[in-house]
Amino acid sequence: MIKTPDDYLNKPLDKETFSEGVTKLIKRLSYTKSLDECFKFYIEDYQVGFVIPKLAEQLLNYPEVFIIQNRRCILNPDLKTFQERTNSVERILLDLKSKNVLKSLDGWRDEHYFVRQSFNSEPLMSLERAAVHMFGIKAYGCHINGYIKKDGEYLIWIARRSKTKQTYPHMLDNFVAGGISAGLGIIECAKKELEEEAGLPLELCSKLKSVDAISYCFENDMGIHMEGEFVFDLKLPIDFEPKNQDGEVDCFYLMNINQVKNAILSDEFKLNSAIVTLNFLMRKSLVNPDEPLNYYQILENIHKPGL
Incomplete structure (x- = not known):
């Protein structure tokens, strides 16, 4: 079901506000205060x-x-x-x-x-x-940015997770995302999640583009998150409507770029998925190196080496 993200409509967001919000996001992503105690x-x-x-x-x-x-x-x-x-x-x-x-x-x-x-x-x-x-094992996943271009403007599909998810229930998420289970290939995982989470037909799965891999480390009450994400972009037909098949997504929003920027700064967005979305905005020049002001710091914190 598609809903209108009213909370993000018409909310002004200047460069300074966006820069401050992204700074807080990166601090959360790189918070490892207890790592030395492990x-x-x-x-x-x-x-x-x-x-x-x-x-x-x-x-x-x-x-x-x-x-x-x-x-x-x-x-x-x-x-x-x-x-x-x-x-x-x-x-x-x-x-x-x-x-x-x-x-x-x-x-x-x-x-x-x-x-x-x-x-x-x-x-x-x-x-x-x-x-x-x-x-503190390094875990890997696939995150897919689903988007359309209409009248020259980007619109991005954002999912809201089910209330019954074991982790991060009812939070905002990428169009499709999933962990790479033991024995599962990267592309195999991406296509599996596209089918299960968004009901994507096979012919659209073939348009999947591998665009980046990000890595980071942060901690929360669950433990140490050493994670690597294979990032994909998928340009979708304007008339495509995602339909969840496995009960893990409550609904999908189709957001304009201003709405997306507000969303990733909110407490509603799953942290690593917010970073994947920010990465999309940077790669598509929807934010530039002067906006946010800590552009280089973002790149350092989403491309960290392993152990």
């Missing part, structure tokens, strides 16, 4: 994440799997195979979930992400999605 997470000789202290405290009860010492959390080297590691950690997480000691595990997905040294390296194990940020 335990570096190692598998074999590779650091693959940052274990938050409240998780490390619980893992002390499972020395057969986790060795906690010298501000490090080391997966027991006796667990040598992908499956041994995956099964052992899963057993512990299910035990912690049953004890209700870590809130993040309430959002259990029965969906796994690969754990690896880098995106192209061999997976060392896989991990339940709900636990990824507690271990």
Whole structure:
């Protein structure tokens, strides 16, 4: 269902206001105050994440799997195979979930992400999605900007997440977005999400364009978010109307650029999706290097190296 985003209509937004709002957005994106308190997470000789202290405290009860010492959390080297590691950690997480000691595990997905040294390296194990940020594992996703051009002007499709989503319920989001589950290819993930979230027919999926990859790190009450997003643009027909198929989207808005700028500065927009949208505006010269005033800082904070 398409709705009119009345909250963003006709709201003036000058350069100074936009610059101030984007500065706050970037501060939220790069907030890592507690990172130094985390335990570096190692598998074999590779650091693959940052274990938050409240998780490390619980893992002390499972020395057969986790060795906690010298501000490090080391997966027991006796667990040598992908499956041994995956099964052992899963057993512990299910035990912690049953004890209700870590809130993040309430959002259990029965969906796994690969754990690896880098995106192209061999997976060392896989991990339940709900636990990824507690271990500070780098997670990857696909974000797709859906837009049209009408009378020479850009209009961007923005989704509102379902109220029943495990994370960030009812917040504004990109046209389509989704995490790359273990074993799923990048393009495969993007097309799957386009079909499920927006009901996109196959012939329109073929117009998908890979345009960027962004990476960043921030923390919140769920843990350390080490994330990389493959960014796509998709120019849609003017008469196309997205129709959600999987119940994860409440509705879609078709916003003009002024509405989009106001939206990404609001508390309603999911943080990483707001950054993907800002990235779109920058690439399309819908904002320029003098607007916002911290243009270079934005680029530094959305293209951060890994561990």
